[in-house]
Amino acid sequence: MEFEAPITEIIPQTHDVKSFRFERPEDFEYKAGQYFFVSIPVAGDIQRKPLTISSSPTEKGFLEFTKKLTGHEFSNALDAMEVGDVLTINGPYGRFTFEGEFDKIALISGGIGITPMISICRYCSDKKTGTDLIILSSNKAAEDIAFREELEEMDNEHSNLKVVHTLTRADDDWPGCKGRICDTIIMDYIPDFMDRVIYVCGPPAMMKATEELLLNMGVPKEQIKKEALVGF
Numbered sequence: 001m002e003f004e005a006p007i008t009e010i011i012p013q014t015h016d017v018k019s020f021r022f023e024r025p026e027d028f029e030y031k032a033g034q035y036f037f038v039s040i041p042v043a044g045d046i047q048r049k050p051l052t053i054s055s056s057p058t059e060k061g062f063l064e065f066t067k068k069l070t071g072h073e074f075s076n077a078l079d080a081m082e083v084g085d086v087l088t089i090n091g092p093y094g095r096f097t098f099e100g101e102f103d104k105i106a107l108i109s110g111g112i113g114i115t116p117m118i119s120i121c122r123y124c125s126d127k128k129t130g131t132d133l134i135i136l137s138s139n140k141a142a143e144d145i146a147f148r149e150e151l152e153e154m155d156n157e158h159s160n161l162k163v164v165h166t167l168t169r170a171d172d173d174w175p176g177c178k179g180r181i182c183d184t185i186i187m188d189y190i191p192d193f194m195d196r197v198i199y200v201c202g203p204p205a206m207m208k209a210t211e212e213l214l215l216n217m218g219v220p221k222e223q224i225k226k227e228a229l230v231g232f
């Protein structure tokens with residue numbers, strides 16, 4: 001469906017990531033992990049981008065997407081928008097979804113690839129699906145981690161939801177996991193990876209490397225679900 005939506009809330013997530021919220025039409029149904037197209041005026045024209053719905057279908061009052069502000073045209077126009085400005089939304093689309101159909105899953109994200117994962121985590125947490133879920137999220141530095149506090153709260157609240165962050169450019173005082181996602185990190189933090197359906201989302205290069213890694217580790221192709229955030 002297509003509809004116009006005034007922005008109701010803008011939430012800074014990190015130094016270059018913001019979430020935008022607006023009212024959810026009553027008849028707008030979607031699955032955790034899906035995306036929609038967001039159209040906005042850019043330099044006298046209308047531009048549209050696919051953006052993941054970072055809210056959860058369980059959140060009835062609003063829809064949310066979360067954009068990495070790249071400093072390019074579309075990002076700058078979005079960054080300049082204020083509460084009350086109107087977006088055009090078209091969707092939902094996509095098959096990178098989770099509705100509780102698997103007992104054990106692993107979510108592996110790179111950078112802004114966290115957006116479908118936070119929707120899935122929010123969904124599992126709200127619905128109390130009981131899914132055994134491990135999220136392994138890779139970022140450059142601690143200040144780049146979006147939704148960090150919320151994920152930590154979910155980790156504390158649900159014994160079956162575990163959050164692991166790895167940083168590729170960690171400061172010396174970072175106590176957690178360091179380095180790009182590799183076989184050692186997967187074996188250390190997702191030791192039962194062979195038993196899990198693995199969702200991978202991020203920039204194309206990270207996706208390619210992670211899929212190759214998982215296949216080399218023996219994970220069957222059909223056990224890996226992918227969403228590349230093309231455009232970076």
Ligand SMILES: Cc1cc2nc3c(=O)[nH]c(=O)nc-3n(C[C@H](O)[C@H](O)[C@H](O)COP(=O)(O)OP(=O)(O)OC[C@H]3O[C@@H](n4cnc5c(N)ncnc54)[C@H](O)[C@@H]3O)c2cc1C
Binds near residue numbers: 052066
């Ligand atoms: C299914 C799907 C889901 C997605 N979900 C998300 C999401 O949840 N969050 C998110 O942030 N992104 C998401 N993306 C990516 C998103 O759609 C954009 O492609 C991406 O964020 C880049 O947006 P931008 O603001 O840089 O766009 P643009 O301004 O159009 O820039 C796009 C690219 O064009 C080039 N470019 C643009 N202007 C210039 C210039 N003046 N000079 C040189 N190069 C230039 C740059 O390489 C730039 O990165 C998703 C993509 C897909 C396919």
